[in-house]
Amino acid sequence: AAVVSEIAAWQFSGLPAGNHLAPGWFIDGMIESPMDFAVGWHHWDVMPDGSLMLAIAEAKEMHGNGAMIAATARAALTAHCGYRLSPKQVLMRVSDTLWQTNAAEQCVSLMYARIDPETGEGELASAGTVSGLIAGPYGYRPVIQPGSPPLASELDPECFETTFHLAAGETLLGFGGGLEQEGISQQLIGCTLRKACQSEQNVLSLLRREMASFPNRHERGIVALSRRK
Numbered sequence: 405a406a407v408v409s410e411i412a413a414w415q416f417s418g419l420p421a422g423n424h425l426a427p428g429w430f431i432d433g434m435i436e437s438p439m440d441f442a443v444g445w446h447h448w449d450v451m452p453d454g455s456l457m458l459a460i461a462e463a464k465e466m467h468g469n470g471a472m473i474a475a476t477a478r479a480a481l482t483a484h485c486g487y488r489l490s491p492k493q494v495l496m497r498v499s500d501t502l503w504q505t506n507a508a509e510q511c512v513s514l515m516y517a518r519i520d521p522e523t524g525e526g527e528l529a530s531a532g533t534v535s536g537l538i539a540g541p542y543g544y545r546p547v548i549q550p551g552s553p554p555l556a557s558e559l560d561p562e563c564f565e566t567t568f569h570l571a572a573g574e575t576l577l578g579f580g581g582g583l584e585q586e587g588i589s590q591q592l593i594g595c596t597l598r599k600a601c602q603s604e605q606n607v608l609s610l611l612r613r614e615m616a617s618f619p620n621r622h623e624r625g626i627v628a629l630s631r632r633k
Contacts, residue, residue, distance in 0.1 A: 425456050426521040433627040434608050438620050443470035444580055445478050446627040456519045460578040460627040464511035464554055477512040491516045491529035492565045502556035511554040515578045524570040531555050531563040533581030539597030540574040575630040582622035
C-alpha cells in the first residue's frame with residue numbers, strides 16, 4: 405500500500421497545474437480515478453516556434469501496469485513533440501516506442517494537438533477512446549471521430565487527424581473514455597461547456613459539479629484549453 409501511495413504521489417505531482425500558456429489562452433486538466441493511482445495523464449507546453457501543444461492519454465490496461473504503460477507513453481511524447489512533426493507523426497512515434505519497448509501489449513489512447521495562439525488555427529490527431537469537443541457561447545461541435553484502435557495495438561495503427569479553428573470565447577476539451585463508461589454523455593459535456601463559455605465560469609469546476617452525481621467507477625481524465633474573449 406505504501407508503494408502504491410508513493411506511485412500515486414509521483415504521478416499527480418508530475419501533472420501540470422492550470423495556467424496561462426499565452427496572452428488570452430488558459431489551460432487546465434483533471435484526473436479523477438477510483439483507484440489510488442491513475443492510468444492516464446494530461447500535458448501541455450509552449451513549443452519553440454511559439455505554438456501551443458496539449459495532450460491527454462490513458463492506458464487500456466486498468467491495473468498497476470497501466471500506470472507504468474502510461475508513464476512510458478508520456479516519456480515518449482515528451483521526447484518526440486519537440487521536433488517539427490505533425491500530430492499524426494508524433495502519435496506514430498509514441499506508438500513505435502510502446503511497440504518496441506515490451507513484448508507485452510502496451511495499448512494507449514492519445515490525443516495530441518498543436519495550436520497557433522495568434523490565429524487559433526490548430527491541427528490534431530487522436531487514437532483510441534479519447535474524444536474531443538469545441539464549445540462556445542452558442543453551441544458545441546465534436547472535433548474527434550473516436551473508434552480508431554489505440555496506439556501499439558498493431559504495428560502500423562490508424563489514427564484520426566483533423567484541423568480546427570478555436571475562436572475567441574471558445575474552449576477545446578479532450579476527455580478519456582471513462583466519462584462515457586460512467587454514462588456522462590457527449591451532450592451533457594457539450595451543454596456544460598457551452599454554459600461555462602456563456603458565463604465565463606471555470607470549465608472544469610462546472611464539469612465537476614455536473615459529474616458529481618455519477619458514480620466514479622472509471623477514471624475520468626479531462627484537459628481544457630480556452631481562448632478568452
